[in-house]
Amino acid sequence: MTPTLTVRPIDPVADADAIHRWVTEDRGSFWMMSEYTLEEVREVYTWLDEQPTHTASFVLADGAPAAIVQTYRVDAEVEPISQLIDHRPGDLGIHFFVAGGDTHREGWTASLVAAGARHVLADRSIRRLVLDPDVDNTAAIDLAERFGAVRGPIVDLGHKTAQVLLLDAASLR
Numbered sequence: 001m002t003p004t005l006t007v008r009p010i011d012p013v014a015d016a017d018a019i020h021r022w023v024t025e026d027r028g029s030f031w032m033m034s035e036y037t038l039e040e041v042r043e044v045y046t047w048l049d050e051q052p053t054h055t056a057s058f059v060l061a062d063g064a065p066a067a068i069v070q071t072y073r074v075d076a077e078v079e080p081i082s083q084l085i086d087h088r089p090g091d092l093g094i095h096f097f098v099a100g101g102d103t104h105r106e107g108w109t110a111s112l113v114a115a116g117a118r119h120v121l122a123d124r125s126i127r128r129l130v131l132d133p134d135v136d137n138t139a140a141i142d143l144a145e146r147f148g149a150v151r152g153p154i155v156d157l158g159h160k161t162a163q164v165l166l167l168d169a170a171s172l173r
Helices: 016-023 026-031 038-050 108-120 138-146
Strands: 005-009 054-061 064-073 091-098 128-131 150-156 161-168
Touching: 005 108, 016 026, 016 038, 016 064, 038 054, 054 108, 064 108, 091 108, 108 138, 138 150, 138 161
Parallel strands: 091 128
Antiparallel strands: 005 054, 054 064, 064 091, 128 161, 150 161
């Protein structure tokens, strides 16, 4: 039976335990929080929750958290990537983290990413998604390309070297 996928905002306090478990697993290395304490994870998500330019949400499978989708306005002055790419009005940066566990099956990650992207793209002002996975995260790069993203430049973001991928929002609506 296919689970029902929904999206809800992350509650920085109530959801910190689950996020901390996910990001400190070996598979969470690209999220760059593997050494964070529970309190540090809570602080990060509290900060994100307070920013008018950022969002953090869970993709839920039958009501249970299964993935994180985070967004940021590419044109925000606090985002260095806006200085490194030819950004356009309507660009939205997006990050995905899929939880581990026994829920994985063929197409599971793509289903969760699609649900998160459709939720974000309900905002019709978004014209293009900007992804910036680590250059070594070939799984994320491959998945983005399967969705139709095209490679942009490789950029140094200070904390990582990223492969920029650009995805026309109209292709997902």
